[in-house]
Amino acid sequence: MKESFLNGSKHLIKDWKKIRAMLRPDMSDIEHLTLVSNFWSYAPLSVRVLNWDTPVNWPDPWKLIADMEFDESAISLGMKYTLELSSYSYKR
Numbered sequence: 457m458k459e460s461f462l463n464g465s466k467h468l469i470k471d472w473k474k475i476r477a478m479l480r481p482d483m484s485d486i487e488h489l490t491l492v493s494n495f496w497s498y499a500p501l502s503v504r505v506l507n508w509d510t511p512v513n514w515p516d517p518w519k520l521i522a523d524m525e526f527d528e529s530a531i532s533l534g535m536k537y538t539l540e541l542s543s544y545s546y547k548r
Contacts, residue, residue, distance in 0.1 A: 460495070461498050461499050465523075468521055472521060475491065476543060479491065479542035479543065480543075492539060493535065496534055501528070502526055502530075504527050515533075517541060521534075
């Protein structure tokens with residue numbers, strides 16, 4: 457999955473869709489979180505991208521992926537979007 461973050465946003469969006477589709481109801485929460493965490497662990501860290509305390513300014517999932525700039529807050533937001541937009545529709 458490292459190459460997901462190296463080959464541009466079009467490649468990343470395809471791989472991100474595959475990861476979201478892999479989240480299934482028969483998996484445990486730990487399995488979901490591990491899969492998502494492993495995927496996002498390859499995101500290259502940038503200098504500050506998001507201001508964590510102003511969520512009104514956070515990008516939507518598609519802009520986040522298209523911009524391909526990730527600090528710790530952006531990676532966390534990417535993880536959140538991954539769970540929310542999974543085909544399993546992770547809502548607990």
